[in-house]
Amino acid sequence: FPTGELLLRYVWFTPQEMRRRGRRTPFGLQLIEAERIADESEYGGTGDRNRDSGNLIRNGVEVDSYGMPVAYWLLDTHPNDIAIGTMVPKRHDAAMFRHVFVRERIGQYRGSSWMAAAINWLYKLGVYTDNEMMASALSSCVMLLIKTIDGDTGEDFGKASSGDSTDADGNKLDHMSPGMVHHMAVGEDVAPFNPGRPNAQADPWITLILRSIGVSMDLGYEAISRDHSKTNFSGQRGEELENRRRYRQVNSFLKWRMLAPVYDCWIRANVLIGTDGFPAAPEYVANYDQYRKADWISDGREWIDPVKEQQANEAAINANQTTLEAVCAESGRDWVDVLDQRERERDELKRRKMPLPEDIENPPKPQANDAAAQSS
Numbered sequence: 114f115p116t117g118e119l120l121l122r123y124v125w126f127t128p129q130e131m132r133r134r135g136r137r138t139p140f141g142l143q144l145i146e147a148e149r150i151a152d153e154s155e156y157g158g159t160g161d162r163n164r165d166s167g168n169l170i171r172n173g174v175e176v177d178s179y180g181m182p183v184a185y186w187l188l189d190t191h192p193n194d195i196a197i198g199t200m201v202p203k204r205h206d207a208a209m210f211r212h213v214f215v216r217e218r219i220g221q222y223r224g225s226s227w228m229a230a231a232i233n234w235l236y237k238l239g240v241y242t243d244n245e246m247m248a249s250a251l252s253s254c255v256m257l258l259i260k261t262i263d264g265d266t267g268e269d270f271g272k273a274s275s276g277d278s279t280d281a282d283g284n285k286l287d288h289m290s291p292g293m294v295h296h297m298a299v300g301e302d303v304a305p306f307n308p309g310r311p312n313a314q315a316d317p318w319i320t321l322i323l324r325s326i327g328v329s330m331d332l333g334y335e336a337i338s339r340d341h342s343k344t345n346f347s348g349q350r351g352e353e354l355e356n357r358r359r360y361r362q363v364n365s366f367l368k369w370r371m372l373a374p375v376y377d378c379w380i381r382a383n384v385l386i387g388t389d390g391f392p393a394a395p396e397y398v399a400n401y402d403q404y405r406k407a408d409w410i411s412d413g414r415e416w417i418d419p420v421k422e423q424q425a426n427e428a429a430i431n432a433n434q435t436t437l438e439a440v441c442a443e444s445g446r447d448w449v450d451v452l453d454q455r456e457r458e459r460d461e462l463k464r465r466k467m468p469l470p471e472d473i474e475n476p477p478k479p480q481a482n483d484a485a486a487q488s489s
Contacts, residue, residue: 123378148192172222184205188202235326242319320340336356
């Protein structure tokens with residue numbers, strides 16, 4: 114999340130709205146920008162408490178005496194929008210919202226950007242890059258310095274021209290431009306101008322900054338820079354494993370904090386209106402835990418060396434150290450769907466009288482009679 118938090122509003126449609134919108138389910142989601150949650154300075158005089166209930170309002174989140182959110186105070190539009198709208202926040206019941214963020218301390222009611230720890234390093238990287246670009250621009254300005262030896266500057270010395278050292282008003286020209294020719298006054302000398310660009314130390318320094326940014330975001334350098342030239346196969350695979358551990362943490366958090374509750378609301382909405390294919394309300398209540406279960410499969414990730422990973426997975430399955438379900442989920446597939454598809458493919462191969470994969474990999478050995486016949 115760019116802001117470190119996500120706000121979802123549960124939307125329930127009436128039967129008339131469902132027909133008008135062509136929807137099959139009464140349940141929907143509305144994404145709301147987290148910046149619309151009002152700050153203390155935007156409460157329009159309500160202060161840090163709700164005058165009616167006496168509940169505390171912390172950063173736009175109204176909480177009860179146990180610290181549980183009971184309402185959100187939202188602006189009609191984004192604070193930076195130019196659209197006409199009131200800037201007085203309105204109270205919305207928290208039961209209609211899903212506020213998703215990583216709580217890092219007790220009493221935290223708003224999320225912080227996951228890039229917050231890297232902001233300082235990102236700023237330094239921008240400043241350093243700008244300085245390198247300016248130094249490179251200066252190094253491209255090749256100057257030809259002409260020094261007068263005998264003191265005769267000519268009658269036009271000091272007047273405006275493209276090659277003089279002063280303009281028409283007598284101001285010295287102290288800027289640089291590519292290919293300029295600079296005339297010097299009598300008695301003046303110049304030190305050698307060598308900006309030393311391109312800077313040989315620029316790349317290591319930028320790499321250091323990117324590594325620091327990666328550490329602050331709990332990611333590796335290659336994941337931040339997309340530069341794989343500084344590692345070998347083993348190092349790249351090791352870093353990818355560390356990055357995947359981070360991805361699994363984020364996926365697990367999103368599953369139980371956002372996806373599972375939304376899925377539960379979607380099931381209940383369809384049960385209430387009796388949507389075809391969903392259980393009746395008594396059956397749903399009696400088997401609530403069963404109906405709310407779901408397998409969440411993330412996007413599959415390809416390995417650097419698929420052959421080695423396949424061999425390792427096969428050995429782990431045979432040694433009962435993992436399961437087909439876990440291996441298929443790692444590649445973003447459902448193991449039951451994989452088996453069903455394999456069964457359909459095998460049936461189709463048999464119908465077409467084509468060899469099965471195991472027949473190709475392990476052809477039948479010749480019998481003894483066949484060997485004798487071949488020798489004769």
